[in-house]
Amino acid sequence: MTYALLGLGALSIAYGVLMAALYPAGGFFLVWLALGAALVGAGLVERFRLVVCGVCLVVLLAAVGLSAQIATTASATPPAGLDCLVVLGAGLRPDGTPTETLRYRLDAALGYLEENPDTTCIVSGGQGFGESCTEADAMAEYLVGHGLSTDRVTKEEASATTVENIRNSSELLDADATVAIVTNDFHLYRALRIAHKNGLPGAYGLAARTNPLYVPQATLRECAAIVKEALVGNI
16 A cells, blocks of 8 residues: 555656646646645555545545546537537637647637538637737637638637636627537536536537646546536536
């Protein structure tokens, strides 16, 4: 047991360091460092072992249950011929181009739009701290640069959160429009929960891929966000 805890702790700390280097935004990598420290401590100090293992087991069971719902939602595909896609923003690089996560969303949207030429899209995202332009502007530029006609893209440039993305985008749509929300696979379950309560009750989901290295962090963070929003009731 001691060596297993020490090994898991070291692995968690190493992953936290990797996330700090690759995906530092939001500081969630600190969770992995804290978890690793707790596991190492439990491995070295026997009196802490039962508490740490008990807490980790509860968190693991909750994460597995929520992850199953996340994966099920992400595996579904929207029907063809929808009126519009709503592509959620996800941050920009210092040079004003989409981050890796956002590029995956835009590429997923492009794939659907190429197969459904009558479908339009809304790109949603305001200008965050340190960003040189609005996310919507960078997203539209990316889509047009990859061959999409400008008349198929509408920019929503005021949003700073997923709830605002949904609410503001819904105001740009006809009441009877058929819509799919485009976001990364780990985020789709929560995004659709938000959409169904904030102006897009019939929205479908279109899942974009995620860098495999980022999946554990993204999934755990998303589970925490789902629990938080359920507790405070702000979706």
